[in-house]
Amino acid sequence: MSNRVISINLKQTLTWGTVLCGLVISSFIISISYVNQRDMLLESYEARLRQNFTHLGRHLFTEFVEGNDNQISLTLEDYYSDGKYKALFLIQGETLLNESQHSAVGLQVFNQVISQAQVTATLRTLDLTVAFDPNQQHFLAAIPISPKVPVAESADLVRLIAIYDVSTVFLSLKQQLITKASILAVFLILIIIALLSFTHYFIHKPIKRLIQVGNALSTKSLSSRADIVGHGELGVLAKQFNVMAQTLEKNWQQQLQSTQELQRRHALINSVFEALPDIFFIINTDGTILECHTGKSDDLYMSPEQFINKKMSEVLPSHAAKHFSQAIKSANQRHQLTQIEYPLTIADQAKLFEARLSPIPGTDQLVIAVRDITEKKRQEEVILHHAFYDSLTDLPNRFLAMERLAQQLFDAERNDELAVVFFIDLDDFKRINDSLGHETGDQILIASGERLKQSLREQDTVSRLSGDEFIVLMGGFKHTADITSVADMLIKLFHHPIIVDDKDFNISVSIGVAIYPLDANSPQELLSCADTAMYNAKSNGRNNYCLFNQKMSQQLSRRIEIEEALRVALNEHELEVFYQPQFYIENSDVFGAEALLRWHSKTLGNVSPAEFIPVAEQSGLIIDIGLFVLSTAINQAHQWQQHLDSDIRIAINLSPRQFKDPNLLKQIELLVKDIPIANRFIELEITEGVLISGQAQVKQTLTQLHQLGFKLSLDDFGTGYSSLNYLRHYPFDLLKIDRSFISDMLTTHESKALVKTIIAMAHNLSMKVVAEGVETLEQLRLLQQLECDFGQGYLISKPLSAAQFESFYHTKIEPVKRSS
The missing domain is CATH 3.30.70.270 (Reverse transcriptase/Diguanylate cyclase domain)
Structure with a gap:
């Protein structure tokens, strides 16, 4: 006997089976109902016609005998009042009697809708005949005018012929049947819905849940359970499913516990391999290589397999082995990342490598990541x-x-x-x-x-x-x-x-x-x-x-004159702050300005900043003058933000002497407190001379200004004397390349290379770059190619008074596109 069991899709079978059964039953009921009602109506109308024609035939015979032609016409007209008569007329042989309009029309309809054979048979009938035409949906009735029928054939025999239309009755019957069918259909649909709901909740849903649990178990989601209650077959099956899942889960947990340590070690090593590039070694504390992995075999002078079970001292030159020995010892003692650099000659090429040694927690092993840094060091x-x-x-x-x-x-x-x-x-x-x-x-x-x-x-x-x-x-x-x-x-x-x-x-x-x-x-x-x-x-x-x-007196005398006049310049309102627009190199859009001091002395005339700024610096007057510039420029920027541009920025120079003033930071804080402007819109520029002293106060002041949100800029970069280390030690946001480099970069390859190097170096240090002295379109296009960030210079505008700057800011500057 075969143990094979056939399965069907129960949900689809029940659903479609129910629908089809409902359709068949409803169609059968509607058909039976229609046929019964149709037959009953036909019998009823046929009986009525027979009765009416028998009575009408006798009545008309009496009228004929008495010769009442008018009464005959009235009688026929009275019957015509029933709208179902399409034809009602008296005929003798083939001659129409009582030639009224209705009789003529009736004869015409009779000849049109009745077949020739029926016409002949009707005109020869000797008895009452009533016949139904299902195609035309009318009764054809004929009776001889005689007191008694049937009669004998006679040439002068008069017959009454009628066509009785029941199509409207049939139409009404069909409408009634459609209404009943609709009610039956609605009732049937409700029954189907109830049946489907029953099967859904008590058959389909439990089966679906069992399938979900089965799928979950097949994907190792062993915590899944079939929450089916009841004592039916599906409830018993659900309990068996739950017992099976519990058993699988218990066995799986035991398997996981047995492999957990191996997976942990494997995950640790894989995480290191994925995080670091190039060459990887796993060694123990005495330097023996346990594993070697690499994605760049050209950095090795032997295959990875040859390293296994050898000590680092055996596969490296003595100088490199010594570095590794000390690094391994240090990593084991400190339990932290240790980094070394060492040179190697591979394929007759001198290379420099960097190795990072990190202890693997919970083991006596270390992971070593080695990378070639030759090109990085060269750059x-x-x-x-x-x-x-x-x-x-x-x-x-x-x-x-x-x-x-x-x-x-x-x-x-x-x-x-x-x-x-x-x-x-x-x-x-x-x-x-x-x-x-x-x-x-x-x-x-x-x-x-x-x-x-x-x-x-x-x-x-x-x-x-x-x-x-x-x-x-x-x-x-x-x-x-x-x-x-x-x-x-x-x-x-x-x-x-x-x-x-x-x-x-x-x-x-x-x-x-x-x-x-x-x-x-x-x-x-x-x-x-x-x-x-x-x-x-x-x-x-x-x-x-x-x-x-x-x-060398002229210079000294001039310096004395400048110093004396400068001492009264502030009180005499001889100093004025001008503003040179700063713009984006990419599209020439102006975003701010650098505040520049101008002096028109009543005694000396116009004095160049290059002449009086050093005197103010040496004499200490720069402290008060610098405070004047700070206050004026910040206040002006605030006014511009109110009615010109809410994001406009201002750059202000701070001299080395100002940085020696212990009150500088406090003065700046008081200024921005009194003038409501966000610190991020204020850029403070310092020259490299500020940094040469290396004083802790300078670094502390710069750090505090940066923490307060001010932007810090290193001015005239390339002409000063500070070490590049200062760029790493101080929190600068911008570098300003001196105008001398910008003016020479189109004529000397060296100047261009230096500008390119400064821009690349600044960007690598997350700093923006401002090019000073941009005076030609060629310079601007070259700076665009070198991806410089900002610029200022006579190409866009000379320094302007505050009023001139406002007028200039509203002027549209045509952007300069990159050259291809």
Whole structure:
């Protein structure tokens, strides 16, 4: 006997079975009802016609005998009043009697709707005949006019013929049947719904729940249970399902517990592999390699399988093995991440690798992630070199030179020695550039720098500041006579021609000499003194040197005049804040301005900021002047935000002397408290001179300003003397590239490369970049290509008064598109 059991889709079978049964039953009932009512109506109308015609035939016969033709017509008209008569007329043979309008129409209808055979039979009938035509839905009735029927055939026999239409009765019957069918259909639907509801809740739903539990169990959701109550077959089946699920869940938990430790270890290793790239090792505490994984086999000098069960000291050179041994020991002792760098030679190529060692919790093993950082280090070195060295001559730039000068002054003070700055300028170098071109000029600059470098001691510094200006930093002097000897030597050094492309160029130099501590006590002041002395040497005929002295009176007198006039400038309202628009490099949209101070003295006339700002800085007047600029600019920005642009920003310069003022932070806080403007719209610019002291107060003040929400900008980047480390140690938001680099970047590849490097470096440090001195469309397009963020310069606008700036801000500036 076969054990096979056939299954059907119970839900569909019951649903469609119920619907089909209901349709068949309702159709049968409606059909039976219709046929019965139709037959009853036909019998009723046929009996009525027979009775009426028998009576009418006798009546008409009487009237015929008496010769009452009018009464016959009235009788027929009276019967016509029943609207169902389509024809009612008297005929003798084929001749119409009583030719009234109704009789004529009746005869015409009779001939049209009755077949010829029926017409012939009707006209010859000898007895009462009533016949129903189902197609035309009418009765055809005929009776001889005689007191008694049937009668014998006679040529003068008169017959009464009628067509009785019952189509409207049939139509009414059908409408009644449709109404009854609708009521029956509604009743049937209700029965089907009730039946389907019953099957849904008590059959379909329990079966569906059992299927869901079965599917859940098949996907290892072993906590699923069939919550079916009752004592029927499905309830018993649900209980068996629940027992089975409970048993499976218990067995599965036991299996999970037996593999939990293995999965944990495997998950830890996989998480490390997924988080870190390149090469991975799993080692134990003595350095034995247990596993090796890599996605870059070219970083290995042997296959991963060859590392297994070997110690790190066996597969690495001695110097690298020593680093690893110390790192493994440190990682085990500290139980924290340890990082080392070590060089390796692979395929005759020197590479630098970084290894990170991390203990695996709960084990005596470590995971090591190794990555090739050769290219990363090379890029860092290139960036640092560009930041500290001149791109043309490869000599230290102003950054590095001023940092070394600060150290040199510190050593001179400690050793009670003299330190010297020789400021060297090539005479008539502009003439060479203009006549022979920049390429020849660049070669002369390179040769001049190399000649200076070769003639000095290793501890001395030769730096190119800008253009044709060099400085030489020397220390260890005891007497000024030794310094003048060096100056003579530097002058004579250029008495020999410089050879470029087999051509001799006779170049002379003018040198300014400033001595610490005789002439100045700070790097910036000492450099300024040497610069002044150099210009004095040029004015004395060039090709010589000049030691700085305090009798270089014009400059000193001018400085005194400026200082005296500056002391009353604030009270006399001679100072005015101008605003140079700042814009987005991408689309030239103006978003703010830099506040710039202008001075029209009643006694001196218009005085350049380059002239009076250093005097104010040295005299200390910059404290009050700086506060005036801060207050005016912040108040003006607030007014513009009220009626010009709610997001307009203002950039304000803070001098090194201001940063020495312990009240600076408090004054700024009071200003923004009195003037309701969000701190994020205020950008505070400082020069690199602020950072050179390295004072803790400077860092603390900058950090507090940044925490208060002010934007911090490092101004004139590239011309100062601070270390790049300051960019990491101070919370700057923006870098401003000095205008000298912007003006040269279209003419020298080196300047362009340096601008590109500064922008890339700033972006890598999450800083924005402002380009100063943007004066041409070509400069703007190049800055767009280098992805510089902001700019300012005469291309967009010169510095403007507050009223001029408002008018300018409403002027639409045509955006400059990137060049393809």
